[in-house]
Amino acid sequence: xxxxxxxxxxxxxxxxxxxxxxxxxxxxxxxxxxxxxxVVDMHWRTIDQSLIVLMGKLYERNPxxxxxxxxxxxxxxxxxxxxxPLDQQTAYLGKSELSAMDxxxxxxxxxxxxxxxxxxxxxxxxxxxxxxxxxxxxxxPDQQALYNSAxxxxxxxxxxxxxxxANGERLLFTNGFDKPPYNLSFERLFGKIxxxxxxxxxxxxxxxxxxxxxxxxxxxxxxxxxx
Numbered sequence: 001x002x003x004x005x006x007x008x009x010x011x012x013x014x015x016x017x018x019x020x021x022x023x024x025x026x027x028x029x030x031x032x033x034x035x036x037x038x039v040v041d042m043h044w045r046t047i048d049q050s051l052i053v054l055m056g057k058l059y060e061r062n063p064x065x066x067x068x069x070x071x072x073x074x075x076x077x078x079x080x081x082x083x084x085p086l087d088q089q090t091a092y093l094g095k096s097e098l099s100a101m102d103x104x105x106x107x108x109x110x111x112x113x114x115x116x117x118x119x120x121x122x123x124x125x126x127x128x129x130x131x132x133x134x135x136x137x138x139x140x141p142d143q144q145a146l147y148n149s150a151x152x153x154x155x156x157x158x159x160x161x162x163x164x165x166a167n168g169e170r171l172l173f174t175n176g177f178d179k180p181p182y183n184l185s186f187e188r189l190f191g192k193i194x195x196x197x198x199x200x201x202x203x204x205x206x207x208x209x210x211x212x213x214x215x216x217x218x219x220x221x222x223x224x225x226x227x
Contacts, residue, residue, distance in 0.1 A: 036207055037135040043200045044129055047193055051122050052078060054189050058114045061173045061186075065114040077115055081122065087131040089123030090116075097123035098224040101156055105163040105171050113172050121156065125149055127227045128197070140208055146201035147212045148225035150194045155224055157190050 059066045059074045066072055081089065090100035093116065100120030104113045126133070128149035129141045163171045174186040205212050215225060 036203065037139065039203065040129070040135045040139075040141065040200065041133075043196050044126075044133055044135075047125060047196050048122075048133075050189055050193055051118065051125070052082070054121075054186070054193075055081070055114065055118045057185060057189070058118070058172065058174070062114055065112050065172075068112045069115075077112075081115065081119060084119075085131075086123065086126040086133065089119040089126070093119070097121075097127060098152070098227070101152075101159075101224065105159050107163075107165055107171065117156070117172065121153070124152060124224075124227055125193070125197070141200065141204050143201050143205040143208060143210055143212050145227045146197050146204060147214070148227055150197035150201065151215050152224045152227070153190060153194050153197070155222075157187075 055078055056074050059077065066074065066077065069077065084091075090097050093100050093103060093111075095103060097120045100116050100123070103109050104111075104116035104120060109116070128145040129135075130139070132139055132141075157174075160170070160172055160174050165171055175184055201212060
């Protein structure tokens with residue numbers, strides 16, 4: 001008898017016992033979630049909310065990108081991206097999530113850089129969770145993918161600061177240091193996302209008893225790490 005069958009049988013018996021005791025209907029999603037699953041759910045939802053805010057702020061800071069799509073608003077572009085399945089965020093470019101972030105910060109790219117960056121970023125982060133946004137008993141994210149995704153956010157932040165056009169201007173503006181009051185809100189948002197991914201990587205590593213291969217600082221300005 002396979003282990004998968006035994007797992008299902010255990011859950012089924014557990015559900016029946018609870019149902020018999022309660023005398024009422026039982027929702028499987030309440031039974032098949034552990035405390036860790038709920039923590040993962042909370043982490044992903046918090047990150048996803050941060051991404052919504054980040055996308056809005058990027059458009060506010062780079063309004064020319066929004067104008068590349070006729071009649072677009074910040075809300076309509078957010079709704080478009082969030083209506084796209086997690087594993088198809090960058091399908092419109094015909095590229096992977098990591099390639100999309102590369103393309104978005106290529107000086108020759110003519111499309112909406114904000115949308116491309118956010119599609120790549122959201123897709124990459126969701127991929128580190130296995131493209132799952134609702135976790136149950138046997139759903140365990142890969143600790144290395146979570147860790148690598150945090151490093152990729154750091155790489156993206158570095159590129160946003162250093163990728164310039166032919167006139168020496170940033171391809172996408174984020175934090176503002178030109179005059180007081182300085183705008184550090186992007187730094188706080190990115191820092192929050194990185195911290196949540198690192199925390200989830202540690203939790204998952206301890207749960208699965210699998211170690212994390214830590215990247216050296218010297219590679220963080222090179223290619224994105226695989227997810």
